[in-house]
Amino acid sequence: MSIVLLEPPRPKNPKRFEDVVNAPLSACLFTDYIASILRENKISVEIINAHLYDWSIGQTITRLSKKSFRLLCVHAVYLWEKTQEIFDMLSILKSDGLTAYINLYGYYPTFAYKKILMDFPFIDSVTVGEPEFTILDLARRILSEKNISVEVNIPGLAIRNRNGKVIFHQRPPVQDLDKLPYPARQDMNLYQKKGIVTYIQGSRGCYGNCTFCYLNPFYGQTNQWRGRSAKNIFDEIFKLYTEYSITNFYFSDANFFGPGKPGKERTITLAELILANNLDINFGFECRANDIEEYSLSRLVMAGLTNVFLGLESGDPASLKRFKKHATVDENKKAIQLLREYGIEPTFGFIMFEPNSTMESVRNNFEFLKEMGIMTTPAVTAHLLYHRQTLFEGTSDYQLIVGGTDRSTAASFTGYEAPYTIRDQKVEAFSEVITNICRTTLSQLPNTFICKLDTLNAGTNSASLDVLNNTLITLFDRTLSHFETNAIPYSPDEIREMSRKLIHNVETAMYKKE
Known part of the structure; x- marks a missing residue:
């Protein structure tokens, strides 16, 4: 085996519930398409899906350290604060004697490639954009040369030149998708x-x-x-x-x-x-x-x-x-x-909240959700009511917020997302309160309503969920009305106290006996 395509572990992050935005569904077949392209060109490749296998970082290091390969391509997914753990894993592999060339591909490294190559010298290159044919060219070069040149000129591949400067040449996307082989299917x-x-x-x-x-x-x-x-x-x-x-x-x-x-x-x-x-x-x-x-x-x-x-x-x-x-x-x-x-x-x-949200836009969103009967279960309702736009590098909204700000001192993964405060101070304060309530609900739902399903009859569980769901909707409505009719600013202590009282109401509904 000459090449390994790695889907690394995705460490759980209890502070984050926005997987739908940080790992777009359209990325899920990247690795499978790369493997099929390599195999079609008679290149030996193994897919190691540590995420699917539920391996820990340590288990992944152990498994990889027992294999011999020349190229390791890693599908890097943005994991907020946990992103560092993936880089630490790759650093440990290098420190333990891994000699393979390391390449990253995916959405996150496409937009953060300059910082990644600046911050992590053990990463040899980053595939920018559509990965299949860039990695095919890279694999051919790796397998044909004993030592790959730092000046390798492969479209779609970002590397450091001899002076340490990051260079990159764009590769146009595949136009006729019918010509691609079907993605490799493994572990079905x-x-x-x-x-x-x-x-x-x-x-x-x-x-x-x-x-x-x-x-x-x-x-x-x-x-x-x-x-x-x-x-x-x-x-x-x-x-x-x-x-x-x-x-x-x-x-x-x-x-x-x-x-x-x-x-x-x-x-x-x-x-x-x-x-x-x-x-x-x-x-x-x-x-x-x-x-x-x-x-x-x-x-x-x-x-x-x-x-x-x-x-x-x-x-x-x-x-x-x-x-x-x-x-x-x-x-x-x-x-x-x-x-x-x-x-x-x-x-x-x-998206309930975004940088330009107003009390009117939040009210319009809430009334829309109510009118259309979308808030049906606590998990759905909690996600909808607090969901805040994330500003990732590569989007035009990110550029509007960051502008000419110098982010060179930020870590490659923290700089990938632009933090912001909603311009309307009243909306920002309201967003903080609602976020505290909804995240508490989401963090406790699995223990309360999923793990205990075997011990609750369907009717009791359904009724409990209905009580919790109605509580979330009612608290949002009352709190929104409060913010609409009262002046601000609220101090951080006042926001925490308001959140504490409302969370108590949610927890009372969550554990209410029928």
Whole structure:
């Protein structure tokens, strides 16, 4: 074995619940596509998925130290404060005698490559953007030379030159996705045992250009969506269905639908292929609200569509405009209603607080959530009510906040996210209180309502959840009204005391005896 592709451990971080934003679903097949490209080119490669195997950092070090390989490519995911642990792991491997060349790839290293190469000398290079062919070229160079030159000129690869300066040359993204081999499929029994759906990637990029998203900047492009043909997608699904009896799929696309009429027609063609071949499958996808229309939706539902993640982002017109979402509140409502008419209760991308939030925008968001009946369980409600926009490097909103600020002294992972205070002081104070309440709820839900399911009958558990859910909604409403009608500022002590009292109400509801 010459090359190892590592999905490293993802240490739990009790302070963070925003996995949906720091590890986009569209990244989940990076490693599998790289492996398939390497194997197609007769290069020996092993995937080590420490995250899937639930290995600790120590276990991963032990496993890797027993193997012999020349190139270690690591899918680096941003883990907030825990990110340092992955770099520490790689540093220990090097200190213990690992001689392999180390490369990082993924969303996070794409935008933080300069700081990574400045801060961590044991990292030899970073793949910027789409990884498959950059890593193929790197692997060929590694395997053909005893000592790779620091001046290696591979498009898409960021390295240090002989003077220690970071250099990089852009690689254009793959245009014809049908020419890619299907992603490598490994540990399928373990995925199924863990209840993890089988992912399919039908497209890359997005025809939108939302200010909070770094998808298109990752690919080095703007407003460009690239889709596999319906036949190519169907052939992969058919292979997995017939050879592995897989019936549950999820599209990892950031935007399942392509732009305009051709985008709808492509999805209809895929649905017709599934129906014509009598595949008994279920599948889900992510999309924008403005792409939901009746005819294509009806065909997709007939073909097995059961799950839709809808990128609403806001119920406030001003916020949607700031995000450059190019969608309206009415379009969001119509999409939800149409999906429900076809038996699908969608899940949602939603930003309650952002740097320019006002009391009016927060109220509009809350009323929208209530009107649409979205806040159905404590876990969903807690996430929706406190979710605060994260500003990651690569997004235009990050640039607006950071501007010309010198972040050279920040660690590579802390500088990746731009902290901010909401401009409206009243909203900022309200956000702090609600965050304290919702994070307390989320941190205690697993112990209270998941681990004890075996000891509670369904009715009691459901009733307890309803009490907690209604408490969260009521407390948000009352606290919002309080902030709307009272002057500020509130001192940090006052915010803590207000949070303490409200958390007590939540905990009372959480442990209330029926």
